[in-house]
Amino acid sequence: TVLPAVGVKVKREGEVFTSAGDTVLGSDDKAGIAALIEVMRTLQEKNIPYGPVEYIFTTCEEVGLMGAKILNPSSIKAKIGYALDSSGINRVVVGAPAANRITAEIKGIAAHAGLSPEKGISAIHLAARAIARLKLGRLDQESTANIGLIEGGTATNIIPESVVVHGEVRSHTLRKLEEHMQNIQDVFQDEVDNWTDPENIVDGKPSLHFKVIEDYPVMKLDKNSTVIKRVAEAALALDAELDYVVAGGGSDANIFNSFGIQCAILSTGMDKVHSTQETIKLSDMALTAELVMAILT
Template identity: 55%
Template sequence: MLINPERLADIFVQLCETDSPSTQEGPVLTFLKNIFSGLGPTEIYEDGSAAQTGAECGNLIVRFDGGCSQYPPVLFNCHMDTVKPGKGVRVIRDGSRFSSAGDTVLGGDDKSGIAILIEAIRVIQEKNLDHGCVEFVFTTCEETGLLGAKALDHTKLRARIGYALDMDCVDQVIINAPTANKISVEITGKAAHAGLNPEQGINAIQIAAQAIASMKLGRLDHESTANFGIIAGGEATNIVPPLVRLEGEARSHSEEKLMRYTAAIENAFQAAVDGWKDPAGKVDGKPSVKITVTREYPVLQLSPESKVIKRVRKAASAINRTITPVSTGGGSDANILNGYGIETAIIGTGMKKVHTTDEYIDLEDMVRTAELVVGIITAP
């Protein structure tokens, strides 16, 4: 076996026990700078993305040129941040399984990927394996909207193919992921005393409820979803609420469907506002609505015959494994990288029950992915 499992386990535990909630990735970035600086990179630098993301540090980019210029450059991506609760992580090891103490997430999403990349480059250097240009891109604020990737200066990157280590199953590769719109809605009504003169008010929450009730949410079709997850409004129980704000999203693997479903949501809110009636004729004014649609990330669509998929399959075949292409309903840094023209697939590290305090990962899965990464890097 090329991989050193215990060395991989040790670096994984160190990473998990280094706090890095979104926007506070500084300690992990410093840790990685120290590790990679000792491995002789061609270039290592922190970019200026913090000015856009609001994080305490930027993204970290590490490049190893290798000695084989005929090998096409390849990129690997992981994010440094973790979701809450992610401070004060204590890693519990039971045999080959790692979990948290139960009061925080583990942080295997995405520190398992980072640990795997460190082990892979160590093995390649120790065994003096041939490789071309390898770029590691460690981003901030992935969990809060892919902000680090969005602020990345991709023009400095050489690779045109890449892999994001950010999923569970180690025997699959994601080749399709949806594009998404964030939908922000603000409905303005009119305040009035709810007990003395409710007829003079316009209940913004009621209008929002009518709009939500009229639209289809959840699974829209086999490749599209929609959801409203945040609603905030009202001042007191005895005041007719004059304002309500809602945050939602629509996702689809089809650009045409995304536009159509987004328009349907906008129309539902507008119809609810336009359909408001003043039965007592005592209200001075009418309700209004403001809708803002923001593209969150572009679609990820890779052919099973694309260079990036052929390369991972070749690497898997060399170690007697089969990698199955699949689709996902989630977005990741890979969507953003694909939007930059870098064909990026997503491979798994074995992380399970992520974003919960029950999160865990098995060392065997991390070892298997590390073997695959070594194969990808050294594949001509």
């Protein structure tokens, strides 16, 4: 889960679960775990026949899908799967974007900001000029970009010698992802390359180190795929109507699909996640468990 999550006190009012208000509830994603445990307990207690099934519990999903990424795909026998990790109820996520993380490090030259600013190259100023030129937020219907963290400088009276800018780009299309990434790099490089020294007194030039890390691959499931047909049949048996959606964020399902395992995301009913106002209803958790049970039987 995410912070603040130390000393969680669960409160229940009727069928609604919340935290005491100073932490998250943690239904993201303990609700999914609870549903899986309840399903298996019910199947065994009532001796209900079910087919082969594997439960995989990953760690560090919130900090980069780290647990899923280090799994050995050859140890997984299943060919299809479901990640219980979405808000709402009776929702099936069939698509999610790929994401790349970027790091742009600009090196300038330090100088005294009051005595000899002309002898310095402000790395922060160059980065600011580059960021101001970027299109951020929603780039198109399939893509987004964000600059989320800037680190640089040592003191207010020193021209900053270096700055590190961290950001990300997401897209449901690999071509667009690459194009947007390249555009960001080109803008930073252009600002560095076009820096000028009008008085010709600076001893050096600025430089750029641009790094791209693939965070997770794109996820795109066909409506006729086995994993979607299976959950549709389960919903039909329960007389439930499913809502098939495309998400804007990544999950463990992105990684499982990259392993060649068809994996859709099922909602669990969690609401207002990643906040101290997080809630979930017992009835929604029951619906999740019923859908999973129908899939298995």
